[in-house]
Amino acid sequence: MSSNMDYTLFSYWRSSCSWRVRIVLSIKNIPHHYHAINLLSGEQKGDEFIEKNPLKQVPYLHGEGVGISQSLAIIHYLEDIQPTPSVLPSTPILRAKMWEICEIINSWIQPLQNLTIINRIEALGGNKTEWAAEVITDGLRAVERVLEQVAGTYCVGDQLTIADACLVPQVYNARRFNVDLTPFPIVSRVTEALLALPEIQRAAPENQPDAVKA
Ligand SMILES: N[C@@H](CCC(=O)N[C@@H](CS)C(=O)NCC(=O)O)C(=O)O
The missing domain is CATH 1.20.1050.10 (Glutathione S-transferase Yfyf (Class Pi); Chain A, domain 2)
Known part of the structure; x- marks a missing residue:
């Protein structure tokens, strides 16, 4: 895993897509910060967040100087930076x-x-x-x-x-x-x-x- 890793997950507690990423972070035991975005109060539609994700959606993972949206893209990245335990079947x-x-x-x-x-x-x-x-x-x-x-x-x-x-x-x-x-x-x-x-x-x-x- 990258040694200068400092990840922040932008998430909402009830967001199912954020939850997917949280599960993989948890399975792989990857340390990260949690930044809540309140979807009910419309925080995802604020200028600051739109700058990160124009689709106005969580999850969004920030790390290594770049941000990633889309839960499956984030999960792919997590699998790449920390392959064990793998969340991909073997065949x-x-x-x-x-x-x-x-x-x-x-x-x-x-x-x-x-x-x-x-x-x-x-x-x-x-x-x-x-x-x-x-x-x-x-x-x-x-x-x-x-x-x-x-x-x-x-x-x-x-x-x-x-x-x-x-x-x-x-x-x-x-x-x-x-x-x-x-x-x-x-x-x-x-x-x-x-x-x-x-x-x-x-x-x-x-x-x-x-x-x-x-
Ligand atoms: N394909 C995206 C979907 C992301 C998505 O739909 N996020 C929802 C929460 S699960 C969201 O942020 N919704 C905000 C809204 O609809 O205003 C992913 O997999 O990350």
Whole structure:
């Protein structure tokens, strides 16, 4: 790992994409600072943050004099700077299946139920909760299919991978939107196994400095 490393993660406690990065930072035990960006008060839309990420989104990782947006790009970088423990499966086919899970979540489910989008759905007269529940259900059905092929204790066999970092936050959002998880027994079982791990618990929303206690 780079010796002059001084990383800052810009994150929001309930951001599922920030949570993905927090999980990988935790699995790899990479020291970093935490800088909270309050998405509900619109801090991501302030000039200072737009300068970092014009898409007005977290996560954003600053280190080595540069900033990186996009959770999967950040995770790739973390894997490169600290390859052990690896969050990539060891064979090409399992790596492909892992990316399949990641992309279903990263490119289909999450963008369609992101804060900006569901607020827009509501502004256009739609029901944001129903919308989010529908896209999450569709996506998790596809994830369940892949898990039937490759899951072990975790998403891909018994190794913690990037798919696990994507799944846990997405299931949390599924619960927030009252999605019925009964049709997805492997998603449910794997998530429970992951939530029992200290490295996953450390990254959980309620354990972040900006968590709002109920
Ligand atoms: N593809 C991006 C998505 C990032 C994203 O959607 N971030 C959400 C939180 S999970 C956000 O900052 N939303 C702010 C908003 O919609 O105003 C990634 O993987 O990092």
